[in-house]
Amino acid sequence: MNYKMDYNNIFFKINTSLNKIKDHGKVASYIPELNNIDPNKFGVHLTTLNNEHYSIGDSNEKFSIQSIAKVLALTLAYKMKGEKLWKRIDVEPSGTSFNSLVQLEYNHGIPRNPLINAGAIVICDILISNLENPKKDFLEFIRELSGNKTLNFSSKTAESEKITGFTNMALVNLMKSFNNIKNDIDVVMDFYFNLCSIEMTCKELSRTFLFLTNDGIDPITNNKILSESKSKRINAIMLLCGFYDEAGEFAFKVGLPGKSGVGGGIVAIHPNKYSIAVWSPRLNKKGNSQKGMNFLEKFTTKTQSSIF
Ligand code: GLN
Numbered sequence: 168m169n170y171k172m173d174y175n176n177i178f179f180k181i182n183t184s185l186n187k188i189k190d191h192g193k194v195a196s197y198i199p200e201l202n203n204i205d206p207n208k209f210g211v212h213l214t215t216l217n218n219e220h221y222s223i224g225d226s227n228e229k230f231s232i233q234s235i236a237k238v239l240a241l242t243l244a245y246k247m248k249g250e251k252l253w254k255r256i257d258v259e260p261s262g263t264s265f266n267s268l269v270q271l272e273y274n275h276g277i278p279r280n281p282l283i284n285a286g287a288i289v290i291c292d293i294l295i296s297n298l299e300n301p302k303k304d305f306l307e308f309i310r311e312l313s314g315n316k317t318l319n320f321s322s323k324t325a326e327s328e329k330i331t332g333f334t335n336m337a338l339v340n341l342m343k344s345f346n347n348i349k350n351d352i353d354v355v356m357d358f359y360f361n362l363c364s365i366e367m368t369c370k371e372l373s374r375t376f377l378f379l380t381n382d383g384i385d386p387i388t389n390n391k392i393l394s395e396s397k398s399k400r401i402n403a404i405m406l407l408c409g410f411y412d413e414a415g416e417f418a419f420k421v422g423l424p425g426k427s428g429v430g431g432g433i434v435a436i437h438p439n440k441y442s443i444a445v446w447s448p449r450l451n452k453k454g455n456s457q458k459g460m461n462f463l464e465k466f467t468t469k470t471q472s473s474i475f
Contacts, residue, residue, distance in 0.1 A: 173470075174213055175221050175222075175223070178223040179223060181469070182209070182211075182223055182224065182462070185458055185461055185465070188461070191458045192450045192451045192452075192457035192458075194448045194450065195450055195454070197331055198331060199327045199330070200326075200328070201324070201327075201429065201430060204431075204448045206448050206449050208224075208225045208228065208230070208431075208448055209224045209225060209447045209458060210222070210223065210225035210368070210445070211223045211224060211369060211444070211445045211446075212226040212373045212443070213442070214370075214373040214443075215441045216377070216381055216440060216441065218387055220370070222369065222370065225369075226369040226370055226446075228368055228446075229368050229371075230366060230430050230432060230446050230448070231321065231364060231365070231366055231428070231430035231432075232363075232372060232430060232432050233428030233429045234265060234282070234427065234428040235372065235426045235427070235428040235430075235433075235434055236365045237281065237286075237290070237362070237426065238282065238405065239309050239312070239375070240287060240305070241282070241290055241401065242401060243308050244290045244294055245400075245401065246392070246397070247293075247294075255277065255347055256290070257274070257277055257278065257279050258281075258400075258403075258408075259279045259407075260279070260280065260414050261279040261280060261408065261411065261412070262412050264411055264453070265454055266283075266334045266335065267283070267285075268338060271338065272341070276341065276344065276345020276346070277347060280404060281408075282409055284335055287359065288335070288339050289347055289348065291358040292349055292350050292355050294358065295350045295354060295358055296350060301358055302358060302361055305358075306320070311390075312385070312392065318367065320361040320362075320364045320365055320366075321365070321366050323364075324366075325361045325364040326360075328363060328364065329356070336352075339356055339359075340352065369444040369445065369446050372434050373441075373443055373444040374442070376434050376444075378393065379398055379401060379405075379424075379438075380441060380442050381398075382395040383398030402438060403424070405424035405425055405436070406424040409425050409426040410425070411455075417460065420463075420464040421463045421464050422473025423435040423474055424438075424474075427454070427456060427459070429450060431448035431450060433446075433455070433456050435463055437472055441472075443463070445458075445459040446459065447462075
């Protein structure tokens with residue numbers, strides 16, 4: 168099959184078949200700002216390693232990337248601190264929901280992995296300790312990765328999340344009690360809530376993640392973002408931990424490393440081939456985009472492009 172010719176057509180056919188399904192789940196309402204999004208939005212953008220582009224629907228509309236940003240925070244922290252990172256965070260799938268507290272107590276404040284909320288909060292703490300102007304420097308990093316100098320946090324979403332962020336505050340307090348948070352908890356959570364509030368389009372998201380399809384090298388600028396080994400390891404973490412207690416299901420049905428966010432976005436990587444971003448705000452019970460998962464399942468099946 169000639170993938171180059173067929174992606175747009177395949178997108179169209181899959182979308183037509185998915186539109187027959189009535190129930191795609193519910194928009195995240197625990198962050199008031201996310202509840203204002205039109206639940207029927209839907210977009211897909213695929214960028215190949217050769218910088219070819221394929222898309223459908225609302226692929227050029229910005230949305231809150233939420234937990235997808237955890238991979239970018241991990242990338243910067245891993246780049247700066249190397250393997251020392253794993254003294255403070257494990258690399259095991261959690262099998263629990265994204266904001267679960269339960270494993271932290273018996274793991275003495277060490278989160279199971281960097282892609283659940285607890286792990287991402289520790290990564291934020293590490294970035295704050297190591298960056299001169301944490302929020303500004305982080306933004307600079309993702310602007311460079313995305314090739315878009317205007318990317319930004321959404322202060323509205325960050326504020327909205329702060330107001331209802333009781334579970335996240337519980338997580339940071341518990342980890343602080345185990346001495347796994349070094350900075351002031353309000354400073355750490357301000358960084359975390361802003362991290363989650365970053366807005367991108369599907370096109371920007373798929374472009375931003377291209378370095379993970381190419382052994383850590385951005386194929387467009389040729390910049391080395393990460394070593395080959397670190398890039399491989401981030402892909403491994405995404406495969407095992409990118410969808411919380413649904414990581415198994417995603418590997419089983421889609422078969423690609425990826426990461427979801429409660430804004431309804433999913434980004435998935437096919438090493439050496441493409442990066443694909445999907446956005447549909449309605450979530451299933453595990454907090455992952457229902458239509459997004461269904462779309463990717465059909466896509467990797469039709470194109471025979473799961474990694475397995
Ligand atoms: N900002 C969200 C939270 O902390 C991120 C969760 C997610 O996208 N799964 O609850």
